[in-house]
Amino acid sequence: MGYRRSIVGAGKLDKHPHIRIKNARVHNLKGIDVEIPRDKFVVITGVSGSGKSSLAFDTIYAEGYRKYMESLSTRARQVLDQIKRPEVDLIEGLSPVIAIEQRKGNGDNPRSTVATITEIADYSRVLWSVLGDSYCPKDGAKIERLSLDECVERVLQEPVRRKAIILSFVMDAPSSVVQEELAVVQQKGFERVRINGEIKRIGEPDLVPKGGKSVRLEIVLDRIVIKEEQRSRIADSLEFAFSEGGNKAIVAVEQEKGEPFEEIVLSQQLCCSECSTVYPELTTRHFSWNNPDGACEECSGLGVTFQFQEEFVVPDGKKSVRGGAIKAWRLGSKSMIIRRNAILKQLAEQLPFDPKQPWSELDDSVKHLILQGATDRQFSFKLKRGNSKPEAVYFEGVFADLRHSFKESSSDGFKARLIGYQTKEKCKACDGNRLGGLSRHVQLAGVTFPQFMQMPLKVAEAFVNKEFSKSKKFGHVIDAVHGLKDRLHFLNKLGLQYLTLNRPYHSLSGGESQRVRLATQLGMGLVGVVYVLDEPSIGLHSRDNQKLLSTLLELKNKGNSVLVVEHDMETIKAADIVVELGPGAGTRGGEIVFHGTPKQCMKSDSSLTGPYLSGKVAIDREADYIAKATRYLSVKGAEENNLKSADARFPLGQLSVVCGVSGSGKSTLINDVLGRQAAYTLNKTKDIAGKHKKIEGLDFFSRVARVDQSAIGRSPRSNPATYVKLFGLLRDLFSKTSLAKVRGYKSSRFSFNVKGGRCEKCKGDGSIKLDMQFMSDVYVECSSCQGKRYNRETLEVRFKGLNVADILDMTVEDAAVLFRHHPNIIAKLDTMLAVGLGYLKLGQSATTLSGGEAQRIKLSLELSRKQKGDSLYILDEPTTGLHLADIQNLMNLLFRLRDDGNTIILIEHNLDVVKLADWIVELGPDGGSAGGEVVYEGTLKGLLKKKTPTSVCLNA
Helix, strand or coil, rough: EEEEECCCCCCCCCHCEEEEEEEEEECCCCCEEEEECCEEEEEEEEECCCCCCHHHHHHHHHHHHHHHHCCHHHHHHHHHCCCHHHHHHHHCCCEEEEEEEECCCCCCCCCCCCCHHHHHHHHHHHHHHCCCECCCCCCCCCCECCCHHHHHHHHCCCCCCEEEEEEEEEEEEEEEHHHHHHHCCCCCCCCCEEEECEEEEECCCCCCCCCCEEEEEEEEEEEEEEEEHHHHHHHHHHHHHHHHCCCEEEEECCCHHHHHHEEEEEECEEECCCCCEECCCCCHHHHHCCCCCCCCCCCCCCCCCEECHHHHHHHCCCECCCCCCCCCHHHCCHHEEEHHHHHHHHHHHHHHCCCCCCCHCCHHHHHHHHHHCCCCCCCCEECCCCCCCEEEECCHHHHHHHHHHHHHHCCCHHHHHCCCCEEEECCCCCCCCECCHHHCEECCEEEHHHHHHCCCCHHHHHHHHCCCCCHHHHHHHHHHHHHHHHHHHHHHHHCCCCEEECHHHHCCCCHHHHHHHHHHHHHHCCCCCCEHHHHHHCCCCCHHHHHHHHHHHHHHHHHCCCEEEEHHHHHHHCCCEECCCCECCHHCCEEEEEEECHHHHHHHHCCCCCCCCCCCCCCCCCCCCCCCCCCEEEEEEEEECCCCEEEEEEECCCEEEECCCCCCHHHHHHHHHHHHHHHHHHHCCCCCCCCCCEEEEEHHHCCEEEEECCCCCCCCCCCCCCCCCHHHHHHHHCCCHHHHHHHHCCCCHHHCCCCCCECCCCCCEEEEEEECCCCCEEECCCCCCCCCCCCCHHHCCCEEEEHHHHHHCEEEHHHHHHHCHHHHHHHHHHHHHCCCCCCCCCCHHHHHHHHHHHHHHHHHHHHCCCCCCCCHHHHHCCCCCHHHHHHHHHHHHHHHHHHHHCCCEEEEEEEEHEEECCEEEEEEECHHHHCCCEEEEEEEHCCCCCHHHHHHHHHH
């Protein structure tokens, strides 16, 4: 979700009660004129591809952002994105604009969490660093700062008349360095030192041990008898020791006869009251996993480490060690492989084991020793290199050797191949909490910083209100307390109470991330702003929809204009004004088909949304019901995240919907447990499934297709045509034209990714980046190819009067007409039309697609494959971004897929889709720790008789 804010000087806004737009021509908008009332809740709706985002984001927001950019200095503009001026004659009445989109500005940054994005982490760091009580990571004792008087008291606690020696630590270094330092010590007037625990007089022969080993040097400052009369002398000696020894003093106290001196380490710095370990002064940096002072040393603040897995390192258990079972050990140079083979040969003799025996038949203890090594046993081999003498090699296990190879290699390609044999695991050093030892042991109100970050938002708010509001000690940090409380309150208000503070931001859905940003805006209390939101209801259960609506209305009531691109019927009904675009998608859209109140929309003959609002039209089930299933796909004992040993069944050959309130565990059950295990078993991927006992029924399937909302590509060169394997067919078609044959052009000639047919001035990008020195980079259309990506010779090759650049600039809908007589091509295009993507251009950059569009492109690719009737399809909220009319087409398509014998499982909140399902599994009863249970499993008829969050909404 992009989070963008611009401040626009709009003059006297009372003269402009509307945002007036004249002749907007962005993308498919056909020169529309529209007036949007200010300080109102306005919903912009219409079928997918009708131009809603073009009006809201690419016109209204883009103009506001552009005006904001013009008000900034050149240096400020350097760090901000440039947006092209929208094609519009006039926009007036515009005030500061904030756009909150589905696309996440932080991308897949693994360090971003809910707490960091909302600034909750920043406020919390202040509180824990200023008011927290520190405890020693070694022994759990309290870390305290002692004054000089307290240090003296500590010495006087020892038995009276015991002898004591006060020392100052100097160094622990090689003997040669210590020898040089002794001369400095002697110049200062000191006579005695303690070397490696033995007190000697400076000048004695053989004072420093020879041999270059490490030597500990300490200065003897005073020798005293412990008694009250010596208080002043002890204080002076300790003060002197602190100045000489870096604020650290050692007091060696005599014990009973024959027993060694007992040492007391004292410091005026923060130190453990038991082991006297000195710790640094706490700052906010110590509670940030993005700072070296606070990050865990093992995982560098990521909370996870990459570890080699036996399943990946030894993928085929039927092979023997000699036959190459340890696949990862066959990577690298020829000499490395020869060395490893020699190690395995000698290891087989020392363990011993049969290297010709299949890996799966080897004893588990032998396999463990080969992979992990042994702590109580060391294997040494003699290996010869060339003509040199054999050298001793110590074997610590295959995994240890692979980790060493990964760390020491300078080859990025070799490292990339090794990563394929690793998976992410929770860091064992910090238990996934990202912070170092000291930071993890600081408590505030009995709770450590990591424990607070693990709390769900609802629990965190209750904790803050209870512990931080009444105590007087929070008075001087009251601003941080208020900031923390406000943000937690607004997040819970938006129905996100189930999220934990340490939830990775990249794991949120588009709707969740958008609501997180919206909560931050609520905390700012701005007025006179135009808010533009993109389907904020995505991922929100109908039960919680009212929370979102009340928040949007609150924004409006504060004096802001709220513009929402939305398909949700409840949201549309709550709007002051509805602006509908259409009548179709792509070139058939881009017109205002309705402008008025929701009640007027229900009566409008031109509106496609009105009949759905009034109830005259509803999504129908056009597919037949299937008789009761006899075979099931079963998940048993799922315990990943908040799942509580959940068991769930899904009938084979039917369409199942998994529903439940947000945070109830739907995605965990279907994506993290079932989806990953199915992909590992059926598609041989390197996915590790979430914790569960077993999954039964996967042997009925030949493959699994997981269709989610992740991007189809990270490069601007990726586009729908390349992803659905259509571009290859188009290039083959162009290579068969008469002119291409005469010139000898092959299929590769029509690719903009390789030399030959592409424009070499822009390298096939169609644009050239200009370095603007102190301003941000500007992209201009390539002057050689005019943005067409290809050179002149390639563009001379035409099919029905169109070159390859013209084809890529066509919409799917138009291309379907052009290629109606080409079965292979039309098969790809028909599936894209079927999922409601007829408005997309074939060459549209993948980076401009929404999550819902990316998911439907993936679905179209799956649908274009030959159906064998034994596939498992898993879809995550496929209705995202779809108008109700488009949802009807999608469901018809999915039921046809079901009728071919496939099994389909949808994660979905849309109540109309829930009604159409053959089988329903609901998780709940609530979100977060209050969820994770299967509260219903069966048909719609049975659900309506139960009392669950979903059934209550269905019966309303």
